Amino acid sequence: MSQDQDIPSIGGGFHATHATGKADPHQPDSFAFDAESEAQIAKIVARYPEGKQASAVIPLLYLVQRQMRRQTGSAWVPRAGMDAVAARLGMPPIRVYEVATFYLMFNTRPIGTHHLQVCGTTPCWLRGSDEVLRACKDAGELKGYGDTSADGMFTLTEVECLGGCVNAPILQVDDDYYEDLDYESTVRLIEALKRGEKPQPGSVIGRQTSAPEGGPLTLLDVPGSQGTEKV
Numbered sequence: 457m458s459q460d461q462d463i464p465s466i467g468g469g470f471h472a473t474h475a476t477g478k479a480d481p482h483q484p485d486s487f488a489f490d491a492e493s494e495a496q497i498a499k500i501v502a503r504y505p506e507g508k509q510a511s512a513v514i515p516l517l518y519l520v521q522r523q524m525r526r527q528t529g530s531a532w533v534p535r536a537g538m539d540a541v542a543a544r545l546g547m548p549p550i551r552v553y554e555v556a557t558f559y560l561m562f563n564t565r566p567i568g569t570h571h572l573q574v575c576g577t578t579p580c581w582l583r584g585s586d587e588v589l590r591a592c593k594d595a596g597e598l599k600g601y602g603d604t605s606a607d608g609m610f611t612l613t614e615v616e617c618l619g620g621c622v623n624a625p626i627l628q629v630d631d632d633y634y635e636d637l638d639y640e641s642t643v644r645l646i647e648a649l650k651r652g653e654k655p656q657p658g659s660v661i662g663r664q665t666s667a668p669e670g671g672p673l674t675l676l677d678v679p680g681s682q683g684t685e686k687v
């Protein structure tokens with residue numbers, strides 16, 4: 457496939473051109489790493505042996521996405537950004553496109569200011585992810601998955617297991633996890649985001665990391681010669 461052809465839409469894949477053949481108006485003509493990204497690139501690329509710089513492709517795509525958020529308010533990876541990564545790492549552009557369109561964490565289209573990612577996999581579903589989704593739709597004024605609110609504030613995406621099942625259900629907002637949610641707490645979270653606040657990520661019921669509700673229940677005693685001592 458020529459890099460001038462459309463790229464198949466895999467995992468939220470992008471199209472450099474519409475089916476009409478017209479240029480995609482969302483795609484910027486160029487992308488250049490800013491000073492903040494350059495400082496990070498120097499550290500990331502140095503982790504890999506000479507000749508293995510292509511291993512840095514995922515971290516560099518993240519840098520593109522974060523720079524786009526800084527510069528445009530929308531965290532996504534345009535094709536010009538993928539080309540910049542390819543040039544920096546000495547890779548054929550198609551190899552970078554393959555990575556960027558495979559992993560769902562890279563947005564290949566512009567998204568809202570906040571990316572609401574609802575985990576719908578079994579543990580979260582059993583613990584009420586349908587209510588989290590309903591709250592996102594109600595409070596975020598979203599029609600469903602794939603939608604961006606009219607004010608550009610939120611984009612809603614369904615994701616598979618986020619690896620936080622122990623505190624299910626989980627809503628990922630941008631790069632942060634909010635845990636132990638229900639309908640009401642999800643609405644409160646979204647209302648806070650609308651006010652420009654950034655609530656503390658983690659368990660919304662005050663759970664200490666993934667400890668049981670109310671505090672730890674195990675490893676409370678240390679056996680000793682004087683009998684059992686409380687830690």
Ligand code: FES
Nearest residue numbers: 575580618620621
């Ligand atoms: S099932 Fe939702 S975090 Fe694992």
